[in-house]
Amino acid sequence: MTQPLHLGHSRPRKEGRAKVTGAAHYTDDVRMEGLLHGATVRSPVPRGILRGIQFGDGIPWNEFVIVTAKDVPGDPMVALIEHDQPFLVADRINHAEEAVLLLAHEDRFLLERARAAVRLEIEALPPLLDLEDSLACKEVVWGQDNLFKELLIEKGEVDSVWKTAAHIVEGEYRTGAQEQLYIEPNGTIAVADAGGVTVWGSLQCPYYVHKAIKSLFNLSDDQVRIIQMETGGGFGGKEDYPSLIAGHAALLSMKAGGRPVKIIYDREEDMVATTKRHPSRTRIRSAFDTEGTLLALDLDFAIDGGAYVTLTPVVLSRGAIHAGGPYRCANTRIHARAVATNTPPHGAFRGFGAPQSLFAIERHMDVAAAQLGMDPIALRKRNLLKMGDTTATGQIIKETLDLPGILDRALEKLDYVSKKHQYDITNRASAPIKKGVGFAVFMHGCGFTGAGETYLASVAGVEGRSDGKVYVLAASTEIGQGTNTMFSQVVAEALRVPMECVEVAQPDTAVVPNSGPTVASRTCMVVGKLVQDAAQGLRQTLVQSGLLPEPYDGEAFSRAVKAYLEKFGRLKAYSQYSTPPHIVWDDQLYKGDAYTTFAWACYAAEVIVDTRTFEVKVEDFVALQEVGRVLNPVLAEGQIEGGVAQGIGYGLSEQVVWNNGRMANGQMTNYIMATSADLPRIRVYFEENPYALGPGGAKGIGELPMDGPAPALLNAVQHALGTTLPREIPLTPERLMEILEPSNA
Amino acid sequence: MARLLDVIREELDLTGTKEGCGEGECGACSVFLDGKLVNSCLVPAAQAQGAELRTIEGVADGEQLHGVQAAFLECGGAQCGICTPGMVMAAVDLLRRCPQPDEAQIRDGLAGNLCRCTGYVKIVDSVASAAKRAVAVAEQALQAGAGANP
The missing domain is CATH 1.10.150.120 ([2Fe-2S]-binding domain)
Structure with a gap:
């Protein structure tokens, strides 16, 4: 077998030069003739009935383009899973910051004054703002019972175990909302005229926006064109929300006779109005035998979906499937519910439900170890999944899997065992500084959940162009994770040419096929494989045409591309996803192969807790994982390091403070993400185990690092303080004070 | 009142300087003003009168x-x-x-x-x-x- 030319090597970021010089073009950098700026007037209350709109004095209203729900030409609801979220409020207000009215003007300073001068007359209704209140139907704000989605995963006979089990351990765990906090706020530009609608935007999923705009304006496929601009981070926050903003900009442009309209959110608007990670509550009842073997797991997993369905059912599904953790348990019941409240809809954020449920189970394992008087390593090792075992959904692990080894090697990197003994002794002293070590073992399912990939049936391709280069055609977007570079490496490898021979076409629905959304750790594993297959097809075409004699170099290849185009006019190859025959999923029973494969990991942390200030400092962090083959070590490490940093924030500092259904700390000043000075050097290790169906053996990687840090950190805090009480994240100093000094709190 | 950031991006069309927060927290709008690193979202444009400005485009x-x-x-x-x-x-x-x-x-x-x-x-x-x-x-x-x- 030939050595890989590119795969496994750290090729520099394809668009890196444009990014380090400031030349990269983001949505707000676009200049257009006749451009108007758009702004959104939003509801100040979480629930009510819109009775009227007053336009205040001192504003030249006749100069403004004004859009309300009455101006919507087609489906007034955003087309996603359910059509329940309106682009603009018609009469019922279901969450604070819900969009009611749109304004456009060429002077954005005057526009801001005008926005402030609009007064909404609202008859307020009692809001439903709490997950438990929603489950108890204290108010009904959605459907008959507030339930967006309910799932039951059952295996074995859970209730047969309780009577005879040696130990029963119960616990309740909570996670808060989390803001994606991409540094580039949401924004789009739209032109809507007789020819149709064109949108340029900061977005993850061009075809989601395409679908939503088509239905909003009653247009055909080719009348709508969505173009992704350079995108300054997404993390899920630009998965579904851009459909709404694009719709707003397009409605304003239509009313303005086709003039381009740009809507760029400022930081606070982005934080208070757009989606966040779903808050969750998990109750766990577990049974163990005298040796620590897990006999039964009964999980009640509930998430707050906010005011509209958006992506919540899918988030619930991933969360529920991951809720049992990486453990073998013959008797498992996972009851999962997602409910409505009057907060802005919660949405996609890296991990997509799994960080919530994995926090609960991995925290619970340390609580259980304490109750059983066992070492948390030994307790886990008795129960970790191995090849041939089945997961909660009955999926048989068919690949080589060495979780005990992954666990051992991560702990070795942290020097966990000797530190644990050492701190057990030093923490007994009366000094206010306590130290602790902790870890979490977990997995993340790669690609869409269940039958998702089958339904998507994604298509990607490659095209030889007249410059002699091959262009990747995919709607999968570069949002910082390295899509452009990874695609280029995969294609250059398949063609056996230098990286310079490959370019990635800008995601533009008029040019690229629908390779599915840029989500679910699927771009490399699923779309990368399609692109690889297409490139192999293109190479074969060239070779068989006789225009590409082997061996060849980059120049000879380019000449062959040009010659082929001159002779035949067109050089394109596509590939479409089809589900491997051994993957079987039952969406009704929630049984079977939930994912084609999983990435596996153990993360270990060392913390220092100051019992005077209640601060938790992360002293060391080890992230060790098996993600199949690593295609580009620098990019892969970057994904893990960034995900861990977000996970540390999720666990310790990133608290969304709610005030009457509105985020009260919608600023970077008081929503606390880590700076370079707050974090240790995150130490990343990969163990390679090639995955047969991924390009070059790769699995998904992007979301995995979000799952492990929070439980690892709180387990380390449990060790430092000798209490199992920390059960809720973020574990802010205020929360830790409530635990340690309840009388002061 | 226009900020230095607005002048850089809109008047000078130097869009390499970015706006991330508009409140001096994120540093995406950092530029050199008379050799000193500043958040251009916090500097009133008028304050830059006669000063030497260096943006990412000049690095x-x-x-x-x-x-x-x-x-x-x-x-x-x-x-x-x-x-x-x-x-x-x-x-x-x-x-x-x-x-x-x-x-x-x-x-x-x-x-x-x-x-x-x-x-x-x-x-x-x-x-x-x-x-x-x-x-x-x-x-x-x-x-x-x-x-x-x-």
């Missing part, structure tokens, strides 16, 4: 990347790229004040610039690499000079 020497930019490219210091111009400016500023920083000094020096993608590891490595490279370049120049003038 590379034509096609030749600045050592910090080259290091960001090589070490993976840029991901989504939106914080990168500001981060490069902060790094250039740090290396001017402190040409051979250790890791703690780099972390402290960049603490005014937020990055949501990298967890900062590769950014720290980029700055350390740029510092090392600057030493190597200086030594080469010294040796070349010594060779020319025995």
Whole structure:
């Protein structure tokens, strides 16, 4: 077998030069003739009935383009899973910051004054703002019972175990909302005229926006064109929300006779109005035998979906499937519910439900170890999944899997065992500084959940162009994770040419096929494989045409591309996803192969807790994982390091403070993400185990690092303080004070 | 009242300088004003009257990347790229004040610039690499000079 030319090597970021010089073009950098700026007037209350709109004095209203729900030409609801979220409020207000009215003007300073001068007359209704209140139907704000989605995963006979089990351990765990906090706020530009609608935007999923705009304006496929601009981070926050903003900009442009309209959110608007990670509550009842073997797991997993369905059912599904953790348990019941409240809809954020449920189970394992008087390593090792075992959904692990080894090697990197003994002794002293070590073992399912990939049936391709280069055609977007570079490496490898021979076409629905959304750790594993297959097809075409004699170099290849185009006019190859025959999923029973494969990991942390200030400092962090083959070590490490940093924030500092259904700390000043000075050097290790169906053996990687840090950190805090009480994240100093000094709190 | 950031982006059409927060927290709008690193979202445009302004567009020497930019490219210091111009400016500023920083000094020096993608590891490595490279370049120049003038 030939050595890989590119795969496994750290090729520099394809668009890196444009990014380090400031030349990269983001949505707000676009200049257009006749451009108007758009702004959104939003509801100040979480629930009510819109009775009227007053336009205040001192504003030249006749100069403004004004859009309300009455101006919507087609489906007034955003087309996603359910059509329940309106682009603009018609009469019922279901969450604070819900969009009611749109304004456009060429002077954005005057526009801001005008926005402030609009007064909404609202008859307020009692809001439903709490997950438990929603489950108890204290108010009904959605459907008959507030339930967006309910799932039951059952295996074995859970209730047969309780009577005879040696130990029963119960616990309740909570996670808060989390803001994606991409540094580039949401924004789009739209032109809507007789020819149709064109949108340029900061977005993850061009075809989601395409679908939503088509239905909003009653247009055909080719009348709508969505173009992704350079995108300054997404993390899920630009998965579904851009459909709404694009719709707003397009409605304003239509009313303005086709003039381009740009809507760029400022930081606070982005934080208070757009989606966040779903808050969750998990109750766990577990049974163990005298040796620590897990006999039964009964999980009640509930998430707050906010005011509209958006992506919540899918988030619930991933969360529920991951809720049992990486453990073998013959008797498992996972009851999962997602409910409505009057907060802005919660949405996609890296991990997509799994960080919530994995926090609960991995925290619970340390609580259980304490109750059983066992070492948390030994307790886990008795129960970790191995090849041939089945997961909660009955999926048989068919690949080589060495979780005990992954666990051992991560702990070795942290020097966990000797530190644990050492701190057990030093923490007994009366000094206010306590130290602790902790870890979490977990997995993340790669690609869409269940039958998702089958339904998507994604298509990607490659095209030889007249410059002699091959262009990747995919709607999968570069949002910082390295899509452009990874695609280029995969294609250059398949063609056996230098990286310079490959370019990635800008995601533009008029040019690229629908390779599915840029989500679910699927771009490399699923779309990368399609692109690889297409490139192999293109190479074969060239070779068989006789225009590409082997061996060849980059120049000879380019000449062959040009010659082929001159002779035949067109050089394109596509590939479409089809589900491997051994993957079987039952969406009704929630049984079977939930994912084609999983990435596996153990993360270990060392913390220092100051019992005077209640601060938790992360002293060391080890992230060790098996993600199949690593295609580009620098990019892969970057994904893990960034995900861990977000996970540390999720666990310790990133608290969304709610005030009457509105985020009260919608600023970077008081929503606390880590700076370079707050974090240790995150130490990343990969163990390679090639995955047969991924390009070059790769699995998904992007979301995995979000799952492990929070439980690892709180387990380390449990060790430092000798209490199992920390059960809720973020574990802010205020929360830790409530635990340690309840009388002061 | 227009901010320096508005003038840079809209009047001068130098869009490499980014707006991330508009309140001086994220550092994406960092520029040099009379040689001093500032958040241009916090500076009233009028205050820049007569001052020398240097933005990210003025960091590379034509096609030749600045050592910090080259290091960001090589070490993976840029991901989504939106914080990168500001981060490069902060790094250039740090290396001017402190040409051979250790890791703690780099972390402290960049603490005014937020990055949501990298967890900062590769950014720290980029700055350390740029510092090392600057030493190597200086030594080469010294040796070349010594060779020319025995």
